[in-house]
Every structure is written in structure tokens, then in C-alpha cells.
Amino acid sequence: MATRRLLDATIFVAPLLFLVVVWAIVVPVFQVNPQIFPSVPAVVQAGINSIIDGTLFLHVGASMGRVILGTVLAVLVAVPLGILMGISKGVSDFLTPLLRFFSVLAGIAWIPIATLWFGYGFGAIVFVIFNGVFFIVVYNTLLGVSTIPMSLRNAAASLGAGRWALFTEVLLPGALPNIATGIRTGLGFAWRGLIAAEMIATNVGLGYMLFVARDFYQTEVIVFGMIVIGVLWLLIDRLVLAPFERATIERWGLVR
Amino acid sequence: MNALLPLWSFWVRTSRQWPVLQTLAPFVPVVLLWQAVASWGPFPPAFFPAPMDVVRSFGTLMYKGILPEYLGDSVARLAAGVAVGVALGIPLGLLIGLNRRAYDTLWPVVLFFQAIGDIAWLPILIIWFGFGLTTMAFVIVYTVIFPVIFNTVLGVRSVKIELHRAAQSLGAPPWRILTEVVLPGALPNIVTGLRNGLGYGWRALIAAEMIVGTSGIGFMMFDARRAGSVTEIVLGMIVLGILWYIVDAWVLAPIERATGRRWGLTQ
Numbered sequence: 001m002a003t004r005r006l007l008d009a010t011i012f013v014a015p016l017l018f019l020v021v022v023w024a025i026v027v028p029v030f031q032v033n034p035q036i037f038p039s040v041p042a043v044v045q046a047g048i049n050s051i052i053d054g055t056l057f058l059h060v061g062a063s064m065g066r067v068i069l070g071t072v073l074a075v076l077v078a079v080p081l082g083i084l085m086g087i088s089k090g091v092s093d094f095l096t097p098l099l100r101f102f103s104v105l106a107g108i109a110w111i112p113i114a115t116l117w118f119g120y121g122f123g124a125i126v127f128v129i130f131n132g133v134f135f136i137v138v139y140n141t142l143l144g145v146s147t148i149p150m151s152l153r154n155a156a157a158s159l160g161a162g163r164w165a166l167f168t169e170v171l172l173p174g175a176l177p178n179i180a181t182g183i184r185t186g187l188g189f190a191w192r193g194l195i196a197a198e199m200i201a202t203n204v205g206l207g208y209m210l211f212v213a214r215d216f217y218q219t220e221v222i223v224f225g226m227i228v229i230g231v232l233w234l235l236i237d238r239l240v241l242a243p244f245e246r247a248t249i250e251r252w253g254l255v256r
Numbered sequence: 257m258n259a260l261l262p263l264w265s266f267w268v269r270t271s272r273q274w275p276v277l278q279t280l281a282p283f284v285p286v287v288l289l290w291q292a293v294a295s296w297g298p299f300p301p302a303f304f305p306a307p308m309d310v311v312r313s314f315g316t317l318m319y320k321g322i323l324p325e326y327l328g329d330s331v332a333r334l335a336a337g338v339a340v341g342v343a344l345g346i347p348l349g350l351l352i353g354l355n356r357r358a359y360d361t362l363w364p365v366v367l368f369f370q371a372i373g374d375i376a377w378l379p380i381l382i383i384w385f386g387f388g389l390t391t392m393a394f395v396i397v398y399t400v401i402f403p404v405i406f407n408t409v410l411g412v413r414s415v416k417i418e419l420h421r422a423a424q425s426l427g428a429p430p431w432r433i434l435t436e437v438v439l440p441g442a443l444p445n446i447v448t449g450l451r452n453g454l455g456y457g458w459r460a461l462i463a464a465e466m467i468v469g470t471s472g473i474g475f476m477m478f479d480a481r482r483a484g485s486v487t488e489i490v491l492g493m494i495v496l497g498i499l500w501y502i503v504d505a506w507v508l509a510p511i512e513r514a515t516g517r518r519w520g521l522t523q
Contacts, residue, residue, distance in 0.1 A: 012363075015361045193459075223380065
């Protein structure tokens, strides 16, 4: 089993390693201008430098802090709100167009007004992430609650479940698969929003790191930052979001 | 109570006749609330414009011709980017989905590049192509292509192997299997990919226009930000929202309905 997984991992990584090898050969052979595209050693060097002087951790920490804060706040507000709205069909039908309108705007479109309201910096970026996650999670929670069969709710109520028990034991678990999907989608938009917002509106963070490097034509820093962004997102998506989504869906028997 | 009843039945009848009303109605209280907050005035108008200000600025920008031009620019870019992304993404997705070796070699690469995210490419693209159209085109195509590839692969792999074999044993050459078994079978997923791709491509376009733009709705909003004119920012957001509604209702939903219905996927 372990060797099987190791083999799978090797097969998975092999094409990426092949790309790196091609990159390592092409750049010196064609003598690509380092201002156009960096060589492999330069990128490694840039990575090591940023680790040694601590800037990498500073930027990654700032970005992750914003994402986590914005997402947690958004989910904490969005899930109860979504469930409350979803309980009544009339209310949810009424609010659906509104929520769809705002979830379309989610993320990047809020950057200009967020920077105007909160100034350039932490507040504006957390606001953009909050927005990106909030509306999509509310909408999905509402959808999730509305897919719970009415008979289940009636059954729980007639067995003597109070409002609170109904909320925690029927509505919340029933909507959880949709909530998970909502968080995953929302975070996907919010992550891009974060990078864009950091390019525009701050002086620390991964997006800022890339954008400043551009001013000095430090392509090695840019490429290194892109790799960091890619790896971080893969880790978030594979290690946090996908297992969460799978767990909720499997638990409630939605897997085919 | 009874006085309200005819009013309510009138509403039910008219909204049944024009379903658009049902979509629009929820926005009425929101706009009223917005107006109330704006005129009550806890926020200075420089931060929080009233609805009428936004309508007025819509009028001015339409009259000056700025809004139609920027809107046209944005839509044209999005359409071109999506067209190229789909034209490249579907064949690639078919290749990856059908060929085991292509899947093994290309799938990790696709996953990784998808994770980097469109906007992270902007700095290096600006170095390569400068501030301009090429950069924006690249970003949009890049954003659109991955969801399309992903979902095409998903769709191709969801076509049962028995169907391939049945077609084969009935004497279908590979080309006809592709066009008559694989492609139709994958179509619902491809449409989902198109929807996701548009959703992401659209946001990427706004970001790219803000950062590198010289025209377009994103540029208009960011330019307004620089000038501190909040009405134009709000106007831009509303235009974006409405535009998406139109794309969704007139382009995506009909395609989805057509594929879903044809293949019996509607519930």
C-alpha cells in the first residue's frame, strides 16, 4: 500500500520534474535574458534568500492571516444567516436573485470601493475576502436548506425537537454538503481576489511581493512567488477543502 | 388585511405573466433602504452615494459615450478570451481524457498551473508584453482554459466504456466515436466548465483591467477610485452585476437547458 502510494506520487511528480529539467536546459542554452525569464539556480537562490531574511514568511504569513480571518468571519456569519433565510421558502425565493447578484460581484469587483472605505491595507483586503466568501456561502447554505425534504423537518418537529435542536440536528447537517461546496468555490474566488488586492492595496503579502519584484525586473522573485502561490493553493485545496467536502458528502451518503 | 388581498392577487397574476418581475422585486427594498441610509446620512456622501447620484452618473457617462465604449471593450475582450480558451481547452481536455499516457503526463501539469492562478501571472506578463492588450488576453485565456479542460476530462471519463465498445463493435471508426459518443456524452460537463471558466475569466478581466488597463469597466472603477469618485465605482459594480445576469440568462442558461434536456439530465 505504501509503495503503491509512493509510486503514484512519483508518477504524479515526474511530469513536473521534467518541466523543471527542460527549464534548466533551455535557459542557459538559449541564453535567455534574466530580465525576461530567470534560470533555475536564480529562482532557487531567490527562494533561499527570502527564507534567510524572513521576507517569505512575512509575506506568506500576512496573506494567510488575511485569508483565514476573512474566511472564518464570513463563514461564521453566512451559515446561520443562510439557514435562517432558507427555512421559509418565500423568504429564500425572494432573496435568491439578490444573493446571486452579489455573489457575481464577489471578490475583485469590491477592491475599489473597499480601498475607499477602509483605506489601503489590512481592512480593505479582509473585506474583499469576506465578501468573496460570504455571499457564495449564504447562497449555497440557502440552497442546501431548501433541498432538505420537508418531511424530515416535520418528522423532527413532531418527535419534539425544539427550534435549536432542529437547527443543529436537521438543518445544519443537511445543508453541510452545500456549505462545503460554497466555501470551496468562495475561497477559490477569494484567493484570486487576495492576490489582486495585494498587488493594488498593500505593502506586505504575496501579491505585493510579486508586484514589487516587477518594478525591479526581478523575474526570479516573481517566478518563485508564483510557485509559492501555486503550492499554497494546492495545499489548501487538497489538504483542507477537498477532505472537508468529501467528509460531508460521504457522511450523508451522497456519493454514487 | 382584506384591502391588501386584491393587491396581492394582482401581484401574483402579473408576476406570473412576467417572471422578470420576480427577479427584480427583491431589489426594490434594497434600493429603498440604500436611499434611506444615504439620506439619513451616517456616512458622508463621498463614501456612500445615493441611488440618484449613481443614476445621474450613469446618464452622464452614457451621454459622454464613455460607458458604452468601456463596456464594449470589456465584453469584446471577454468574448475573445473565452472563444480562444474554449477552442484550445476542449481538444486538450479530450486528449487528456481519452489517452492514458497524456493523462499521466499532462494532468499534474494542468493541476499545478491551474493552482498558480491567473492573477499571479500579471507581474511577469507585464514584463513580457507591457501594459496592454496582449497581457489581458493571455490572462483571460489562461483563466478560462483550465476549468474547461478540467470539466471536459471529467465528462470524457464519465462516458461508460461499454458505450465506446458498443460503437466500436458496430463498426464506428475512431473519429465517429469521438463525435458521436464521447463529445455528446461530455457535453453537459463541458458546459459546466464553460460556466466556471466564464465566472473566473470575468473576474480575471476586472482585475487585469484594474492593474494594467487603459479602458474597460475595471479600469473605469479603478480610475474612479483614484479620483475618489465613489458614484462611478458603485455604478461600475452595478453594471458588472447586470452584465453577468444578462450573460447568465441569455447565453449560459439556454445552453445548459438545451444540453441537460437533450440528455435527460433535468430533474
